[in-house]
Amino acid sequence: MTESRPRTRIQKKNRKAILDAALEVFSQYGFRGSTLDQIATAAGLSKPNLLYYFPSKEAIHIELLSGLMDTWLDPLRALDPAGNGKAELLAYMRRKLEMSRDYPRESRLFANEILQGAPRMHDAIKGDLKELVDRKAAVIQSWSAAGEIAQINPWHLIFSIWSLTQHYADFEVQIGLILEGRENDPYPEAERYLETLFEKLLAP
Amino acid sequence: MTESRPRTRIQKKNRKAILDAALEVFSQYGFRGSTLDQIATAAGLSKPNLLYYFPSKEAIHIELLSGLMDTWLDPLRALDPAGNGKAELLAYMRRKLEMSRDYPRESRLFANEILQGAPRMHDAIKGDLKELVDRKAAVIQSWSAAGEIAQINPWHLIFSIWSLTQHYADFEVQIGLILEGRENDPYPEAERYLETLFEKLLAP
């Protein structure tokens, strides 16, 4: 995926600026709704100069997505079968919530890709992601069987952790408007609320 | 919003076909990522004929969104202050899950609009939606005070009902790929899982 390795300092800086600008634009408008003009402007470069660094609009998008999948799955990979079930799952939820807070654009880029039918992530979801989820679902089932946590459907448990945490990034605008005048930063309350929710849900 | 009322049967039929096609396309690609060509093809009409019924691409989008807001809020409006707290909230969750199952495109249209910064729904969210949510949050608080349900943040409770149910529509592709070979239809399990979750969360 990273065949062309940047050499000079200026190349590194510009590639980084382009990817950051593209993340900003793609995460808001999706692939087809974004234009090279927007990305070039956001990156402070001309359109042809942008295409000096990347061969096409699609190449930028693919570069972003392929970098994303790994980062996105790291918290789930970190779920330790040897650890305590409830503690591990709560820690996973907290890490996912932190990612929504710290990387909301990445979350929205992913959401856009799925909404559009996952044309570029289809294989990664069907392959690596499914395989990882199935593996971790078995771990969760073993925690249930050992009486560490309640008997619950592990796949839907994972979906619920995803949806509850990513919602704060993906629907940030809506949440901000509804909580206006009440909570400037929804995350502290979100963490308290979700901790309570999963404590109660997982209690055997 | 509905200034031009269709007269003839054929007008009604074509307007409906256009709005249905537009829902299909907009919900997948967002406003900017969708083209009139796609919508016209999906509706079985020529592009100029489509623009005979609607003055512009934006007019179609606005028509869809303004129809959506009301339908979307009906289940929350139905939350009855006189009813039993836990039963009312579980019924709300079930209605929202049914909407994800029966109207997934509407859910994705809404998700796309929020992801793009809610340019056309901003005022409706800040106005009607916020007002309704604040009102129902007070109802939920009164249920907590009366000991009918646990003490929990009512705003985040509402967010959690939205995220958990809408996730099955918005991330349908991802869920389908992960559950492939396991559950053809995720909704029966989703309902069981979410019932358990909210039973445990709301128990005083």
Add this chain to the structure above:
DNA sequence: GTCTATATTAAGATAGAC
């Protein structure tokens, strides 16, 4: 009401000077 033809602008991408 519906179509073909077309005007007009925007978008992805390239050529070639510096």
Add this chain to the structure above:
DNA sequence: GTCTATCTTAATATAGAC
């Protein structure tokens, strides 16, 4: 490496015949 100029295609929208 970066720019201006430009090619080409696609997109919104309109004109005008039928």
